[in-house]
Amino acid sequence: DVKVTQSSRYLVKRTGEKVFLECVQDMDHENMFWYRQDPGLGLRLIYFSYDVKMKEKGDIPEGYSVSREKKERFSLILESASTNQTSMYLCASSPGGLSKNIQYFGAGTRLSVL
Amino acid sequence: QQQVKQSPQSLIVQKGGISIINCAYENTAFDYFPWYQQFPGKGPALLIAIRPDVSEKKEGRFTISFNKSAKQFSLHIMDSQPGDSATYFCAASMTLTGGFKTIFGAGTRLFVKA
Numbered sequence: 301d302v303k304v305t306q307s308s309r310y311l312v313k314r315t316g317e318k319v320f321l322e323c324v325q326d327m328d329h330e331n332m333f334w335y336r337q338d339p340g341l342g343l344r345l346i347y348f349s350y351d352v353k354m355k356e357k358g359d360i361p362e363g364y365s366v367s368r369e370k371k372e373r374f375s376l377i378l379e380s381a382s383t384n385q386t387s388m389y390l391c392a393s394s395p396g397g398l399s400k401n402i403q404y405f406g407a408g409t410r411l412s413v414l
Numbered sequence: 415q416q417q418v419k420q421s422p423q424s425l426i427v428q429k430g431g432i433s434i435i436n437c438a439y440e441n442t443a444f445d446y447f448p449w450y451q452q453f454p455g456k457g458p459a460l461l462i463a464i465r466p467d468v469s470e471k472k473e474g475r476f477t478i479s480f481n482k483s484a485k486q487f488s489l490h491i492m493d494s495q496p497g498d499s500a501t502y503f504c505a506a507s508m509t510l511t512g513g514f515k516t517i518f519g520a521g522t523r524l525f526v527k528a
Contacts, residue, residue: 304457331513340423342503343458343518350513390457400514401446401507405457 303327304406306391311411319378321409323391330396332374333403334358334366337388346389349374381413418506420519427526433491435522437504440485444506449478449489450518452501461502462489494526 307322325332331350335343335358345358347366355366363385367375374393378385388410392403419438427433437447446465450458464471464478464487471478477490491498501523507516 335518340520342420342520345516348513356513392457401448401463401516402460403516405450405459407455407457 304391304393304404306389306406306409308409309407311409313378313381313411313413315382315413317378317381317413319381319411319413321376321378321389321391321411323374323376323393323406324372325374325393325404326372327393327395327404328371329393329404330371331394331400332368333392333394334364334374334376335390335392336360337390337408343390346376378411381411383413385411386413387411418504418517418519420504420522422522423520424523425525427491427494427524429494429496429526429528431494431526433494433498433524433526434488435502435504435524436486436488437506437519438484438486439506439517441506441508442485443508444517445509446507446514447478447480447487448505448507448516449476450503450505452503452521454500458503491524494524496526496528499524499526 304325333348334346349355349368365377388408390408391406394403448463449461451461452458475492480487504519
């Protein structure tokens with residue numbers, strides 16, 4: 301079974317703090333993604349990566365950055381957390397080739413910024 | 415236009431009934447249409463998917479109906495069970511140079527009454 305592990309289930313941070321969300325996948329997948337999930341808005345893509353050290357902006361990248369130094373690990377960074385970044389964050393991975401569209405999700409990190 | 419519009423937002427169905435969730439898209443470049451199922455406290459997981467060259471795909475009690483000319487697709491859950499109670503997301507994916515992009519609908523919360 302594919303496993304996508306997010307380091308924290310719940311996080312509480314203060315406004316202005318730098319926040320790191322970590323994600324690790326164990327299936328040697330090429331592609332990794334970060335989404336945020338908000339009620340009524342579905343899943344919105346923040347950043348994605350098709351290879352090590354490669355990153356692409358998604359639909360809502362403002363206020364976020366990412367790092368992918370190793371194939372299995374994709375980190376989401378909130379440079380200076382703000383209250384409007386309170387949300388559920390989901391990491392996903394997908395293989396390359398014909399199955400690239402099938403995304404495997406982690407359980408999510410619920411972040412509260414106070 | 416890259417939106418995927420999903421309805422209804424919530425749905426209550428009696429056990430044994432049929433649950434129907436509808437989605438519509440605008441961009442004809444989408445070439446893969448998955449449905450994801452998310453239980454509370456879990457990440458979304460792929461349930462069933464279809465490509466636009468077929469009009470229907472069935473897996474057990476779950477069926478996708480696809481209308482290419484109307485740019486609409488729907489999920490039908492036959493003989494709905496309390497264990498089907500979850501949030502369902504439709505999505506549309508398109509192939510890009512070097513990768514792909516997936517747009518998710520806003521989600522439908524399904525509750526199946528015992």
